[in-house]
Amino acid sequence: MFRDVRRVKQQLTSERNTEILEKNTAGVLSLLDENGYTYGVPLSYVLYNGKIYFHGSRCGAKIDAVRHHPKVSFTVIDQNDVVWDGFDTLYRSVIAFGKASVVTDPAEFGEVIRVIGRRFDPNVPEERIEATVAKASAGVAIIALEIEHMTGKESSNIK
Numbered sequence: 001m002f003r004d005v006r007r008v009k010q011q012l013t014s015e016r017n018t019e020i021l022e023k024n025t026a027g028v029l030s031l032l033d034e035n036g037y038t039y040g041v042p043l044s045y046v047l048y049n050g051k052i053y054f055h056g057s058r059c060g061a062k063i064d065a066v067r068h069h070p071k072v073s074f075t076v077i078d079q080n081d082v083v084w085d086g087f088d089t090l091y092r093s094v095i096a097f098g099k100a101s102v103v104t105d106p107a108e109f110g111e112v113i114r115v116i117g118r119r120f121d122p123n124v125p126e127e128r129i130e131a132t133v134a135k136a137s138a139g140v141a142i143i144a145l146e147i148e149h150m151t152g153k154e155s156s157n158i159k
Contacts, residue, residue, distance in 0.1 A: 001149075012152030017094045020078045020152060021047045025120070027076035029054065029145075031065035031100075039065055045074070046112070046119045052096060052145040053103075053112045055136075063102065063141055070099045074145055079158070092154035096147045103142040112142050 012020070025046075031039045041062055043054045052074055056062055066072070079092040103109050110133050117129045 012092070012094070012154060014150065017096075017150050017152040018047070020092065020094045021052070021076060021096070024076050024078060027074050029062070029100075030073045030075070031062065032069040032071070033061065033065045034068040044116075044120070046116050048112065048115050050147065052147065053116065054143045054145070055113070055116060055140055056143070058139060058141040062143070066100045066102060066143055070101060071097075072100045072145060073097045079154070083157070088155070088157060090155045090158050092152070092158065094150065094152040096145065096150045098146045098148040100143050100145045103144050106137070108144075109137065109142050112144075113140070 026042060026044050028040045028042050031041070033039050039061060043056070046053050074096045075093060076095075077091070077093045079090060081090040082088075083090060103112065113133045113136050114129055117124055117132055
């Protein structure tokens with residue numbers, strides 16, 4: 001179902017892919033909307049319990065696309081350095097494929113909001129996180145990407 005990386009020597013291990021997802025905080029979620037158009041949206045994310053989670057508004061193009069067609073991909077660029085005198089790029093990236101869904105379980109929702117809060121501000125006071133969880137439940141959606149396949153690749157010239 002999923003294509004193999006063409007340049008096998010440049011393929012990253014599963015462990016390295018996970019390290020890259022854990023290290024970074026932003027990527028591009030690619031979706032298919034109800035009109036058949038692709039839609040790539042840059043998002044902050046967190047990798048938690050083997051899933052990639054995103055947060056955003058409860059309504060809009062992203063949520064509509066997830067509900068219309070849950071098969072998505074998510075790309076994270078870890079490195080992208082142009083070598084001007086060699087017509088080369090030192091790159092490293094990961095692409096995760098899977099099915100996205102809106103989190104409806106209140107316990108999972110609260111847990112993920114807490115994880116996101118701590119990820120982006122490790123020093124945030126606990127009472128502020130709890131206030132955010134209470135406020136978020138009214139207007140925020142959490143999307144979970146259940147990873148089915150992941151691939152990563154880097155330039156052969158990275159040392």
